[in-house]
Amino acid sequence: MSTTGANADPLAALGSLPGVAESVESVRKAVDRVYGHRIMRRRSNEITSEAALRGARGSAALSGADWALEEVRRRTDFSGDEEAHTVGAALRLTAEAGQLLSIWRQSPLRVLARLHLVAAAGQEDTVGRPRQDGEPVDEPLVELPLPDATEVAGRLEGLSQLIIAGGSAPALVTAAVVHGELLALRPFGTHNGLVARAAERIVLVGSGLDPKSVCPAEVGHAEPGRAAYLAALEGYVSGTPEGMATWIAHCGRAIELGARESTAVCEALQRGAA
Incomplete structure (x- = not known):
């Protein structure tokens, strides 16, 4: 996404694309329904915890580790195969995201470095820093042209400046751009998808749209499957108004599905079934 041009707030301009408003x-109404549920007044911490677990499961599924929810819930050791490492990384990121809200608006690049450090768990020499020219990227499920290190550095800096400056763009638009830009750039050697979705979560919570983090967009991104997710991402990468609007709408639908998931959890708790 270009961050230059006459418009001082390019993210706000995206809000005027067809269908974005x-x-x-629609996202606001879905979120309000969850927050208005009577269970949220008494047991919101339980809903937050369950949303975190389900969000981590969804994010891991999009990165190739599609485990059943109950398997994620019961497992305590994630040191086995590659899928176990991925699920463990997703769980760590979901927990870490809530600790970084106060830093995000002042230093988003620092937060991204921290997220990658947490995801990689110190397993790589390149952990916590953007890749350099010639360094490989292990993101096999995202088959898109890979920007070179110079472009990555410039676009990361542009994204950082937009976040620090703030603006009038809706939280959905900002979250979608952060998520899409990080997946398009794949700035780290590994775990870019997990980091991108954790950053999206930070935006949604920190913006006040979902302050209790009970609407796990990761669930909604995973529900239609990886093919639909990657097709929408291609729209973002195209940079066309139609493609950008498609990606933003996809992210909006993901939040709605996450909200629906937590509404179902509220209903189950109300019935005494969970």
Whole structure:
């Protein structure tokens, strides 16, 4: 996404794309329904914890580790194969995201470095820093042209400046751009998808749209499957108005599905079934 040009707030300009305002309103209504549930007034911490677990499961599934929810819930050792490492990384990132909210608006690049450090768990020499020219990227499920290190550095800096400056863009738009830009750039050697989705979560919570983190967008990204997720991402990478609007709408629908998931959890708790 270009961050230059005459418009001082390019993220706000995306809010005027066809269908985006409708997505923003639909997301707001879905989030409000969860927060208005009577269970949220008494047991919101339980909903937050369950949303974190389900969000981590969804994010791991999009990175190739599609485990059943109950397997994620019961497992305590994630030191086995590659899928176990991925699920463990997703769980760590979900827990870490909530600790980084106060830093995000002042130093988003520092937060991204921290997220990668947590995801990689010190397993790589390149952990916590953007890749350099010639360094490989292990993100096999995202088959898109890979920007070179110079472009990555410039676009990361541009994204950082937009976050620090703030603006009038809806939270959905900002979250979608952060998520899409990180997946398009794949700035780290590994775990870019997990980091991108954790950063999206930080934006949604920190913006006040979902302050209790009970609407796990990762669930909604995973539900239609990886093919639909990657097809929407291609729209973002295209940079066209239609492609950007498609990606933002996809992210909006993901939040709605996450909200629906937590509403179902509220209903189960109300019935005494969970």
